[in-house]
Amino acid sequence: MQSFASEPSGTLTLQTITMPADTNPFGDIFGGWVMAQMDIAGAIHANEISHGRVATVAVGSMVFMRPVPVGAIISCYTSTLRIGNTSIRVKVEVWIKDFLTHQILQVTQGEYVYVAIDQQGHKRPVLQHTQKSD
Incomplete structure (x- = not known):
C-alpha cells in the first residue's frame, strides 16, 4: 500500500483547473484525465533532465484517495x-x-518511467545532451 504525505514534495511542475468537460458520468473529474496530467508533468520533468525528447514507457501502481471536484486547482x-x-x-x-x-x-x-529518444524515436543515453562542451 502506498503511503501518502501531509504536504507536497518535489517541484511544482504543472498546475491547472479542473473543468466540467473532464468529468465522468457522475460529475467527478475522470481518473484518466488526472493520469494524463501526471504524464505531462512527468514528461516535463524528464525532458529537463535529458535535455531532449522522452517517451513514456511505464506507469507504476496508483491509488486514488478521493474524487476530484470540478473547479479544483x-x-x-x-x-x-x-x-x-x-x-x-x-x-x-x-x-x-x-x-x-x-x-x-x-x-x-505514481511512478512514471520515461526513455530518452532521438529524433528517429530510438533510445539514446540520458546524459548525451547534458555534457558541456569546452
Whole structure:
C-alpha cells in the first residue's frame, strides 16, 4: 500500500483547473484525465533532465484517495527517483486545492518511467545532451 504525505514534495511542475468537460458520468473529474496530467508533468520533468525528447514507457501502481471536484486547482509535483542509462523514473504527486473549502489534499501519486529518444524515436543515453562542451 502506498503511503501518502501531509504536504507536497518535489517541484511544482504543472498546475491547472479542473473543468466540467473532464468529468465522468457522475460529475467527478475522470481518473484518466488526472493520469494524463501526471504524464505531462512527468514528461516535463524528464525532458529537463535529458535535455531532449522522452517517451513514456511505464506507469507504476496508483491509488486514488478521493474524487476530484470540478473547479479544483490540480497541482502535479515531480521528483527524480532514478536516472538510468536511457531511462528516468519520476515520482508524480497530485494535490488539489478546493475553491470552496481552500483545503489542500493529496489525490494520488505514481511512478512514471520515461526513455530518452532521438529524433528517429530510438533510445539514446540520458546524459548525451547534458555534457558541456569546452
